[in-house]
Amino acid sequence: MSLFQQTLGRHVDLSDAEKILLSRFEQCPQIAGKHQMLWRPRAKVGELFILQSGWACSIRCTADGEQQVIELLLPGDIIGLREFTFGRHVSEASMVTRGTIQPFHHENIVDVIAASTPLAIALFATISRQEALLTERMLITLHRSARSRLLHFMIETFFRLDKVRHVTLAAFDFPVSQRLLGSILGLSAVHINRILKTLEQDGILKKFRGHIEVYDAKQLFEEAQFDRDYLGDEMDGLKQRLAQLQLGAASANGP
Amino acid sequence: MSLFQQTLGRHVDLSDAEKILLSRFEQCPQIAGKHQMLWRPRAKVGELFILQSGWACSIRCTADGEQQVIELLLPGDIIGLREFTFGRHVSEASMVTRGTIQPFHHENIVDVIAASTPLAIALFATISRQEALLTERMLITLHRSARSRLLHFMIETFFRLDKVRHVTLAAFDFPVSQRLLGSILGLSAVHINRILKTLEQDGILKKFRGHIEVYDAKQLFEEAQFDRDYLGDEMDGLKQRLAQLQLGAASANGP
DNA sequence: CGTACCTTTGACGGCTGTCAAAGGAAGTGG
DNA sequence: CCACTTCCTTTGACAGCCGTCAAAGGTACG
Numbered sequence: 001m002s003l004f005q006q007t008l009g010r011h012v013d014l015s016d017a018e019k020i021l022l023s024r025f026e027q028c029p030q031i032a033g034k035h036q037m038l039w040r041p042r043a044k045v046g047e048l049f050i051l052q053s054g055w056a057c058s059i060r061c062t063a064d065g066e067q068q069v070i071e072l073l074l075p076g077d078i079i080g081l082r083e084f085t086f087g088r089h090v091s092e093a094s095m096v097t098r099g100t101i102q103p104f105h106h107e108n109i110v111d112v113i114a115a116s117t118p119l120a121i122a123l124f125a126t127i128s129r130q131e132a133l134l135t136e137r138m139l140i141t142l143h144r145s146a147r148s149r150l151l152h153f154m155i156e157t158f159f160r161l162d163k164v165r166h167v168t169l170a171a172f173d174f175p176v177s178q179r180l181l182g183s184i185l186g187l188s189a190v191h192i193n194r195i196l197k198t199l200e201q202d203g204i205l206k207k208f209r210g211h212i213e214v215y216d217a218k219q220l221f222e223e224a225q226f227d228r229d230y231l232g233d234e235m236d237g238l239k240q241r242l243a244q245l246q247l248g249a250a251s252a253n254g255p
Numbered sequence: 256m257s258l259f260q261q262t263l264g265r266h267v268d269l270s271d272a273e274k275i276l277l278s279r280f281e282q283c284p285q286i287a288g289k290h291q292m293l294w295r296p297r298a299k300v301g302e303l304f305i306l307q308s309g310w311a312c313s314i315r316c317t318a319d320g321e322q323q324v325i326e327l328l329l330p331g332d333i334i335g336l337r338e339f340t341f342g343r344h345v346s347e348a349s350m351v352t353r354g355t356i357q358p359f360h361h362e363n364i365v366d367v368i369a370a371s372t373p374l375a376i377a378l379f380a381t382i383s384r385q386e387a388l389l390t391e392r393m394l395i396t397l398h399r400s401a402r403s404r405l406l407h408f409m410i411e412t413f414f415r416l417d418k419v420r421h422v423t424l425a426a427f428d429f430p431v432s433q434r435l436l437g438s439i440l441g442l443s444a445v446h447i448n449r450i451l452k453t454l455e456q457d458g459i460l461k462k463f464r465g466h467i468e469v470y471d472a473k474q475l476f477e478e479a480q481f482d483r484d485y486l487g488d489e490m491d492g493l494k495q496r497l498a499q500l501q502l503g504a505a506s507a508n509g510p
Numbered sequence: 511c512g513t514a515c516c517t518t519t520g521a522c523g524g525c526t527g528t529c530a531a532a533g534g535a536a537g538t539g540g
Numbered sequence: 541c542c543a544c545t546t547c548c549t550t551t552g553a554c555a556g557c558c559g560t561c562a563a564a565g566g567t568a569c570g
Contacts, residue, residue, distance in 0.1 A: 082383060085379050085490050087487070110376060111496075114500055121365060124368075124379070124382070125340040132341075139325070188527055188528075190549095190550085235341070241362040434515085443559055445559075449558090
């Protein structure tokens with residue numbers, strides 16, 4: 001099963017027909033270089049991308065040339081999902097590392113929604129989870145210290161990675177520069193550096209160029225006050241109704 | 256045309272059949288009192304609400320009893336849309352003022368999505384706009400001063416109100432206490448008060464209990480660096496594809 | 511008429527940004 | 541393989557925004 005099917009399949013059970021529908025999106029994979037821009041701000045919304053490998057982010061560029069990172073995108077994520085109903089992009093998107101992307105036209109999402117209610121719901125669940133990530137980040141930004149924010153972001157990213165492909169907390173890849181961390185968390189790169197230094201001194205973790213080593217997971221989670229609830233994939237309340245709908249459709253179309 | 260139809264109709268053109276489908280949601284309106292809680296945190300997701308009149312908000316309550324406001328909801332908004340695919344609520348919702356709400360079960364959204372692709376897309380557009388609001392608020396929180404944040408929030412709320420029912424910038428209702436403003440913007444009530452005082456001294460605006468009077472709109476917009484892009488309803492790129500789909504469906508079902 | 515909440519004001523302190531400068535790492539082209 | 545450039549990391553000094561605490565007056569609601 002492909003990464004994309006796996007991602008949407010976290011929310012609903014996919015039939016063979018639906019897998020075929022999705023496989024149409026997974027053609028023409030492309031290599032995207034580090035820092036490659038995927039669309040320009042204010043460009044008409046057209047191509048979206050499934051991120052197969054590598055990390056990406058969406059960015060807002062302010063009038064005074066500052067770069068503000070909106071979200072970090074990991075393998076399995078759809079780049080641009082948040083804006084596919086807009087006429088024009090309000091953000092720009094670019095690769096954080098080199099990676100593989102599969103472009104598709106935003107109109108194709110409409111076709112999928114029209115063709116399969118379960119997939120439509122799965123897409124809703126996907127965008128809702130994305131919004132939940134954003135909500136959590138906003139609340140934490142508003143109410144916690146820089147150190148707690150940084151720790152929380154590292155744990156969140158670890159869990160998101162772990163869902164896609166098993167990684168270990170003790171040591172995992174984390175190709176995000178201190179400057180980029182600052183842009184994501186709304187802190188200066190200087191301050192990020194100071195925090196990282198104290199984290200190392202306190203024996204909690206060490207970020208060493210492209211990866212993180214965690215020395216004291218217990219204290220890490222304690223300080224970050226991490227609550228996994230918002231990362232859940234389950235959709236219990238709706239699966240039942242989807243099953244009813246499919247039964248109804250089957251009997252209507254049946255012999 | 257009802258408020259709800261008007262809200263979804265901002266994104267797509269509604270057929271008569273779709274209006275009938277939506278009218279099913281708009282039964283049994285209820286009065287909800289000030290501060291009335293609409294669901295408890297961690298409750299199973301069940302009833303959602305169309306807000307017909309009055310203001311509401313969704314809230315996260317932390318372990319230490321602090322209240323963090325996630326979003327402000329205005330007439331025409333769907334309360335709980337962000338969480339309808341989740342098994343359990345991660346937030347709680349409550350009324351800011353007295354108002355009217357129309358409850359419906361979250362499974363009904365699935366039925367609407369199954370019954371009408373244009374309505375499904377309109378719901379996507381709605382949730383995407385909600386996410387855009389959140390994104391904007393997060394970026395502004397991360398990168399702007401408290402004063403700029405407060406001004407920006409006031410303007411945003413004005414435009415959201417103005418979409419639903421024409422209001423004037425010179426004087427409009429704004430039933431949000433200084434404490435609540437603090438919870439929304441992640442500032443202490445004390446600091447909100449200090450900012451409001453300077454805003455009045457600078458001749459920009461005055462918040463007087465339940466409403467705002469704007470004295471100097473030009474300077475207001477200038478300081479807030481307000482950019483309307485993210486509030487747009489248009490969905491140009493997808494309307495065409497929706498029309499194609501409907502034509503296809505019509506010829507398939509036709510005589 | 512009393513109680514609870516909201517607003518207002520002052521003093522103080524800490525977290526975090528800005529500026530500046532230097533050393534290190536990595537990618538590029540010859 | 542080396543020189544060069546660019547970006548990233550590290551460190552120090554200093555300033556300012558905004559939170560916290562405390563207390564008093566005002567307002568709404570029962």
